Amino acid sequence: MSDIDGRTVVVVVGLALITVLARGFFLMSGKAWSLPHWAQRGLQYAPIAALAAVVVPEVVTVQGHLVSNWQDARLFAAAAGAAAYFWRKDVLVTIVVGMAVYLPLHIGWSW
């Protein structure tokens, strides 16, 4: 193809290297050292914090601002999905129930 944008290719390859750099950041050095105890304790709270930091804004904000209108399909779908998780302990059920709430509200009522 002739219409490939060279600059975009450079950007994309750079972003791929950045993925490698970030995900491998503390895996590159082979020197033996271990984490101090306090850091090991702190890390057990990091995974859920990272997920909440990514998920919560996606559910409760519109273009960076807290939703001001409760008629938002995402709020009900996320609540239903979370309830479904605690009911069946299964992520797939969360997705199915959440989307079953989301799609009718979003497409049908355009919430």
Add this chain to the structure above:
Amino acid sequence: MFLRRSNYSHPEFRAGVRDFQRVAPGIAAWGLMTGVAMVQSGMGVVESLLMALLVFAGSSQLAAIPLILAGAPLWIIWATGFCVNLRFVVFSLHLRPFLAHLPMWERICHGYLTADLSYVQFTSRFARPGANAAERQAQEAYLAGNDMVNWMAWVGSSLAGVALARLIPQDWGLAFAGILCLVGILCSLATTRLRLVSAAVAGAAAVAAYGLPLKLNILLAIATAVLACMVIEKFPGGHAARP
């Protein structure tokens, strides 16, 4: 890596595959909509395919697309990508003792392939690094199986999204399935009171700091939540909340 026989013939490999299959539909919906978003926002098909295959990080792809189209300077795009990916730096610190026995290129391959959900599933299945060679092998096999399904679901669905971009209207909101997938994982991690506190603090901080550039609100939220939990742990009764 999943190409090694000692990994793919291990029973834990199948356990990793099975665990990720439960969340793969959410990842696939997210990948599909990322593929659609790349093409619909005006990136070329070849560039979109390359991005789906190589970058393998949905959040940094979505952050980079508008910057690429706006012709932002390279260093701005890359700095944004790195900041959105900073949580992976924290993950790599956590994974280090589990992988330290492997040669460098294998450690880096495992790191590159371990995205959010594999990290979460791996660290919730294995609380501490294997004490002997057999345990370490089992952990590596689990991670390899888990990563393989993640990679196939993400790349396959991204490529499908690029191919079907003209057929799938973005306003259906199918990408929300990806968020629901993360909601489910989040609930599965909420096993102690202090972890619930961590989620609540991080969620609130991420919203409050949403205006920060380069998606730094995510990193700030993680730091705030972890610090808050470590402080609460010090109080009498705080230890009772630990698993």
